[in-house]
Amino acid sequence: MIREHENVRDYLSSVCSQIRARELHKDIRRELESHLEELVLDKEAEGATREEAVAWAIRQMGDPVTVGRELHRIHKPQMHWGLLLGLIAFLGLGVFAMYSIESSYAAMRSNALDGVGFAIRKMFFIALGLPVLLLFYFMDYRKLKAWSLFMYGVAGVGMVCTTLFGQMVNGARSYIAFGSFAVDWTVISSYLFMAAAAGLLLDWRGQKRNFWLKSMFAFVLVPVMLYIMVPSLPTILFYLVSYGILCSVVTRKWWLALLQTGGTLLLLGGAFLIRYYLSQRVLAFLNPDRDPSGAGYMYIQMREALNSAGWWGHGFGAVNPKMPYVHSELIFTYLVYSFGWGVGIAVAGAAVYFVTRLFHSMGQVRETYGKLLIVAATSLIGAQFGYCIGMSLGLLPITSVVLPFVSYGGTHIIVEMAIIGLVLGIYRRKDMIRPGRTS
Numbered sequence: 001m002i003r004e005h006e007n008v009r010d011y012l013s014s015v016c017s018q019i020r021a022r023e024l025h026k027d028i029r030r031e032l033e034s035h036l037e038e039l040v041l042d043k044e045a046e047g048a049t050r051e052e053a054v055a056w057a058i059r060q061m062g063d064p065v066t067v068g069r070e071l072h073r074i075h076k077p078q079m080h081w082g083l084l085l086g087l088i089a090f091l092g093l094g095v096f097a098m099y100s101i102e103s104s105y106a107a108m109r110s111n112a113l114d115g116v117g118f119a120i121r122k123m124f125f126i127a128l129g130l131p132v133l134l135l136f137y138f139m140d141y142r143k144l145k146a147w148s149l150f151m152y153g154v155a156g157v158g159m160v161c162t163t164l165f166g167q168m169v170n171g172a173r174s175y176i177a178f179g180s181f182a183v184d185w186t187v188i189s190s191y192l193f194m195a196a197a198a199g200l201l202l203d204w205r206g207q208k209r210n211f212w213l214k215s216m217f218a219f220v221l222v223p224v225m226l227y228i229m230v231p232s233l234p235t236i237l238f239y240l241v242s243y244g245i246l247c248s249v250v251t252r253k254w255w256l257a258l259l260q261t262g263g264t265l266l267l268l269g270g271a272f273l274i275r276y277y278l279s280q281r282v283l284a285f286l287n288p289d290r291d292p293s294g295a296g297y298m299y300i301q302m303r304e305a306l307n308s309a310g311w312w313g314h315g316f317g318a319v320n321p322k323m324p325y326v327h328s329e330l331i332f333t334y335l336v337y338s339f340g341w342g343v344g345i346a347v348a349g350a351a352v353y354f355v356t357r358l359f360h361s362m363g364q365v366r367e368t369y370g371k372l373l374i375v376a377a378t379s380l381i382g383a384q385f386g387y388c389i390g391m392s393l394g395l396l397p398i399t400s401v402v403l404p405f406v407s408y409g410g411t412h413i414i415v416e417m418a419i420i421g422l423v424l425g426i427y428r429r430k431d432m433i434r435p436g437r438t439s
Contacts, residue, residue, distance in 0.1 A: 002033060002036055002037040002040055002054070003029075003033050005050075005054050007054055007055065007058060008033070008036055008054060008058070011032075011036075011058050011061070011064050012029050012032055012033070014064035014065065014068065015028065015032065015064045015067050015068040015071065016028060016029065016068065017068060018064075018065060018067075018068025018069045018071070018072050019068055019071055019072045020072060020076065020077075021072075021076065021077060024071075028071060032061070035061065036054075036057050036058070036061065039053075039056070039057035039060055039061075040053040040054055040057045041053075043056050043057065074431065076431070077428045077429065078427060078428055078430060078431060079424070079427075079428065080357065080360075080361050080423075080424055080427045082353075082357045082360070083354070083357040083358065083361060083420065083423065083424060083427070084424065086350065086353060086354040086357055087354075087405065087417075087420050089350060090350070090354065090404070090405035090406055091126055091405055093347070093405075093406055094122055094126075094405055094406040094407070094408075094413075095119050095122050095123055095126070097327075097331060097334070097335060097406060098117075098118035098119040098121075098122045098327065098408060099117075099118070099119040100316050100317050100318075100334075100338055101118055101326060101327045101331075101334065101408075102117050102118040102119055103316065103317030104317050104318060104319050104320070104338075105118075105327075107317065107319045108319055108321055118327055118408055121408070121410075122408065122413075125409070125410045125413040125414060126413060126417070128410070128414055129413055129414040129416075129417030129418070130417065132414055132417060132418045132421065133417040133418060133420060133421030133424075134421065135418075135421065136418050136419075136421035136422040136425055137421040137422075137424050137425040137428065138425065139425060140429075141369075141370060141373065141422060141425055141426050141429070142367075142369060142370070144195065144199070144373075145198075145199040145202075145369050146199075147199075148195070148196045148198070148199030148200045148203075149196070149200065151192045151193075151195050151196040152192070152193065152196035152200065152218070154192060155188075155189040155192035155193045155196065155223075156189075156222065156223075156226065158176070158185050158188070158189055158192075159185060159186070159189050159223075159226040159227070159229075159230075160226070161176060161185075162174060162175070162176045162185040162186070162230065163226070163229045163230060166185070166230075167182055170400055172186075172230050172231060172232050172400070173230055174186040174187075174230050174232055174235075183410075183411045184409075184411040184412065186227065186230060186232045186235045187235075187411050187412050187415055188411065188415055189223075189226075190223075190235055190238065190239045190242075190380065191376075191377075191380065191415060191419060193219065193223050193239065193243075194239070194242055194243065194246065194376035194377075194379075194380060195373065195376060196219075197215075197219050197243060197246055197247075197376065198246065198369065198372035198373050198375070198376050199369065199372075200218070200219075201215060201219075201246070201247065201250045201251075201372075202250060202368065202369060202372060205250055205251060211251075212256065212260070215247065215260070216260055219243055219247075220240070220243070220260055220261065220264055223239060223243075224236055224239075224240070224264060227239070232400075233399060234387070234399045234400055234401050237383075237387075238380060238383045238384060238387070238401075239380075240261040240264060241261070241379065241383050242376060242379035242380045242383060243261055244257050244258060244260065244261035244262065245257075245375060245379040246372065246375050246376050246379065247260065247261070249371075249372065249375050250372065280294075280295050281295055281397060281398075282397060283295070284296040284299060285299060285396075285397040285398070288300050288303070298323075298330075298398055299394055299398070301320075301322045301323050302323070302330065302333050302392070302394050303394055304322075305320055305322075305323060305333055305334075305336075305337040306333065306336055306337065306393065306394070308337070309336050309337050309338075309340055309341055309344075310340055310341065311340045311341050311342050312339070312340040312342070313336065313337060313338045313339040313340035313341075313343065314337060314338055315338065315339075316338065316339075317338075318337060318338040320334075320337060323337075327407065327408040328400075328402055328407050328408050328409065329388070329391070329392075329398065329399070329400060329401055329402060329407070330391075330392055330398075331392075331402075331403050331406055331407045331408075332344065332347065332348075332388060332389050332392035332393075332403055332406075333392040333393075335347060336392075347389075347406075348389055351385040351386075351389060354385070355378065355381070355382040355385060358374065358377065358378040358381065358382070358423060359378060361374055361423055361426070361427045362374040362375060362378060364427065364430050365426055365427065365430045366430065367426075367429075367430075370426040370429070370430075373422060373423075373426060374423055374426060377419045377420075377422065377423050378423075380419075381404050381416065381419065384401060384402070384403075384404050385403070385404055387401050388401045388402060388403045388404075388407075389403070404416050405417075
């Protein structure tokens with residue numbers, strides 16, 4: 001074979017020495033070998049010897065250093081700078097917001113974090129998330145596809161353990177302890193279920209047997225039942241919306257995907273509205289003045305805080321004793337209250353920009369599995385951005401939804417940094433992987 005010829009091996013090695021992406025060397029060698037073999041066979045058909053044909057073919061291919069440098073330019077790793085800068089900006093905003101909230105709580109003497117500052121803890125979680133981000137950035141994401149069923153099992157078993165042994169926080173048993181650390185497993189499991197769906201739906205679509213039955217059971221009924229047992233209504237909402245989008249992209253049959261997820265949401269919504277407590281919360285959202293000292297209290301306080309903000313707000317460390325716990329779900333309300341509507345509009349605009357950058361990265365990736373992973377990440381993060389901002393403005397019912405990257409918390413920060421690292425890693429390889437290849 002042509003590859004056994006010493007001059008061909010030397011030529012291919014010289015070309016590949018100029019290409020830093022080693023995972024491309026095998027494909028590039030195979031492609032160049034094919035071109036060389038065609039040239040050699042054509043020349044031999046004209047009566048040339050094998051040695052003469054090989055020498056001529058190599059000359060036709062061009063200088064190996066020049067060829068290698070051009071291939072490196074075409075296939076070199078890419079960084080999505082808009083997405084990275086957006087991440088840095090949101091993390092920086094989160095640290096700044098924590099400093100301001102810490103000052104506000106200190107003035108009210110209501111800092112309940114054992115004397116450790118909010119900002120310090122925020123930076124600690126960011127520091128923990130950085131190596132996780134780098135791990136997912138440099139890993140070959142295609143290897144995750146083989147672990148799809150394992151990720152599904154880990155998510156499901158983890159949710160069962162959380163339901164049985166988890167810690168109760170705000171009426172939901174969503175945290176599970178590992179020694180002295182506790183993590184919000186509902187957050188982690190939603191991303192694991194979505195990552196598993198990206199791989200398994202791709203395989204099931206190719207098999208074309210009982211696709212809708214398997215997907216309905218595995219990725220709608222099972223996760224929803226597990227989240228009901230916690231219970232975690234926001235997780236159910238975001239998961240079903242995100243899964244519906246992912247299923248639509250995989251199957252290109254949006255109406256069937258909508259029937260799966262939208263129908264489930266309608267059934268669950270009707271069932272939960274029957275419960276008195278939830279119905280009272282919905283009525284409070286629709287008419288806060290109906291119960292101003294009860295279920296409508298926070299809606300009224302949010303409305304007053306937003307109305308008093310103006311364009312410039314009340315300043316750094318602004319105190320609002322009627323809204324003492326704003327470091328998590330209502331942090332966007334606090335940003336507007338403290339720094340004004342100008343900052344609020346800027347943050348909302350930055351969220352839109354960030355989500356559009358995620359969509360942009362999806363459009364640039366040609367490999368199917370990588371594209372689906374970005375769809376899963378974009379839909380989950382985008383839904384949280386939209387709901388948290390809408391909730392903070394009084395446009396949606398209040399529930400336990402944090403502002404990605406900005407709100408206080410450890411689990412969601414580390415998971416979100418891991419997800420962005422994965423998206424950046426997929427984008428990094430967009431010119432290094434041929435369309436359709438997943439391994």
